[in-house]
Amino acid sequence: TPQDDRYQQEQDSPITRFQHYLRINTAHPNPNYTAAISFLKSQAQHHHLQTLTLEFTPNKSILLLTWPGSNPSLPSILLNSHLDSVPAEPSKWVHPPFAAVRSDDGKIFARGAQDDKCIGMQYLEAIRNLQAENFVPVRTIHVLYVPDEEIGGLDGWAKLVASREFEELNVGFVLDEGQASPGDEFRVFYADRSPWGLVIKAKGMPGHGSRMFDNGAMENLMKSVEVMSKFRESQFDVVKAGLAANSEVISVNPVYMKAGIPSPTGFVMNMQPSEAEAGFDVRLPPTADPDLLKKRIADEWAPATRNMTYQIIEKGPIRDYTGRPLMTLTNDSNPWWSVFKQAITAVGGKLAKPEILPSTTDARFIRQMGIPALGFSPMKNIPILLHDHNEFLKDTIYLNGIKVYESLISSLSSYGGASL
Numbered sequence: 001t002p003q004d005d006r007y008q009q010e011q012d013s014p015i016t017r018f019q020h021y022l023r024i025n026t027a028h029p030n031p032n033y034t035a036a037i038s039f040l041k042s043q044a045q046h047h048h049l050q051t052l053t054l055e056f057t058p059n060k061s062i063l064l065l066t067w068p069g070s071n072p073s074l075p076s077i078l079l080n081s082h083l084d085s086v087p088a089e090p091s092k093w094v095h096p097p098f099a100a101v102r103s104d105d106g107k108i109f110a111r112g113a114q115d116d117k118c119i120g121m122q123y124l125e126a127i128r129n130l131q132a133e134n135f136v137p138v139r140t141i142h143v144l145y146v147p148d149e150e151i152g153g154l155d156g157w158a159k160l161v162a163s164r165e166f167e168e169l170n171v172g173f174v175l176d177e178g179q180a181s182p183g184d185e186f187r188v189f190y191a192d193r194s195p196w197g198l199v200i201k202a203k204g205m206p207g208h209g210s211r212m213f214d215n216g217a218m219e220n221l222m223k224s225v226e227v228m229s230k231f232r233e234s235q236f237d238v239v240k241a242g243l244a245a246n247s248e249v250i251s252v253n254p255v256y257m258k259a260g261i262p263s264p265t266g267f268v269m270n271m272q273p274s275e276a277e278a279g280f281d282v283r284l285p286p287t288a289d290p291d292l293l294k295k296r297i298a299d300e301w302a303p304a305t306r307n308m309t310y311q312i313i314e315k316g317p318i319r320d321y322t323g324r325p326l327m328t329l330t331n332d333s334n335p336w337w338s339v340f341k342q343a344i345t346a347v348g349g350k351l352a353k354p355e356i357l358p359s360t361t362d363a364r365f366i367r368q369m370g371i372p373a374l375g376f377s378p379m380k381n382i383p384i385l386l387h388d389h390n391e392f393l394k395d396t397i398y399l400n401g402i403k404v405y406e407s408l409i410s411s412l413s414s415y416g417g418a419s420l
């Protein structure tokens with residue numbers, strides 16, 4: 001009966017497959033990578049893709065799916081996404097974050113709906129549709145699922161790029177995640193900002209809470225915080241004046257402060273601490289000079305003359321192997337860019353001016369190898385909800401994204417094929 005047919009469709013459709021993936025809780029701090037990988041493997045088998053699991057770290061496998069091209073000697077196309085998500089606070093959501101509820105107006109609510117389980121499944125759906133049309137790729141297509149992007153990728157992409165297995169993939173071009181666009185144009189990213197963790201520590205004389213003296217640890221730390229706030233303001237002013245995008249300046253944001261001994265009774269707080277520290281999230285655009293910032297930190301933010309020490313935690317590369325900033329060219333000197341642009345236009349899509357991503361993704365490890373990579377998630381006319389409460393994606397936007405990837409995959413995998 002028609003009703004049974006509809007039931008059948010609801011049982012297995014692009015949307016239900018997406019919901020299935022979203023219901024696997026891969027949020028930190030305990031991502032269920034095993035369940036996610038076994039689900040994706042079962043999907044890959046339907047699509048007759050080759051599967052390879054790489055385990056550089058126990059319980060943090062990387063899944064590689066491969067659709068061999070008719071000319072496997074050409075550099076391959078790699079479609080990347082990460083398996084993990086950031087945590088969610090269920091009490092602050094309108095629907096549970098791992099139920100993937102679809103509302104009457106088609107919104108699918110889930111942690112990971114935008115970041116980035118959408119693209120992980122859209123790649124597969126696009127391949128499924130191309131296979132149904134008997135499309136044959138010239139270049140080999142790899143679909144990759146990596147752990148730990150959200151926590152820096154040290155056990156994911158950092159290990160993968162250093163491996164023989166990666167070298168053998170002979171990757172020529174990579175598509176990785178981007179960000180949603182509230183407007184009518186798709187956004188595309190040619191670079192990320194580099195993330196530093198900065199910890200500054202102050203030491204000073206301890207003493208009775210009633211005393212006034214110079215060079216206390218708190219005073220020294222607070223002076224630094226003031227200086228850093230001024231710098232932050234100077235960068236933010238440039239953004240507010242419309243002279244640069246958020247992602248084109250250096251951001252410095254305090255993320256924790258630690259000092260003192262809270263009073264057990266809440267009444268007597270009479271200890272001035274001898275140590276105080278603060279942690280900052282620092283992001284550098286590829287155009288920034290890291291050495292200049294290091295000098296500023298040493299001279300102004302945590303000077304030894306104020307009894308201060310500091311630690312910079314550099315999370316990944318900042319220059320490629322030839323010493324150049326990690327940027328993928330978005331002009332016609334990069335043929336992949338031209339193919340990318342044309343494939344978007346071919347499905348009626350408009351592209352916004354290419355941007356630097358304000359945050360950081362695994363693409364930096366790829367660009368470090370000198371491999372061109374674009375950040376792109378086909379979501380437009382939707383709020384940017386990555387890492388936010390009530391993250392959602394609309395069903396129609398998701399389905400349209402599959403069409404966009406069909407165009408991208410067929411164009412990218414055919415590029416250079418005719419001349420050979």
Ligand SMILES: CSCC[C@H](NC=O)C(=O)O
Pocket residue numbers: 149150151152153195315359360361
């Ligand atoms: C230290 S790398 C951290 C990567 C992370 N990525 C997504 O949010 C980010 O904070 O941008």
Ligand SMILES: [Zn+2]
Pocket residue numbers: 082115116149177
């Ligand atoms: Zn992401």
Ligand SMILES: [Zn+2]
Pocket residue numbers: 086115150386387
């Ligand atoms: Zn994220």
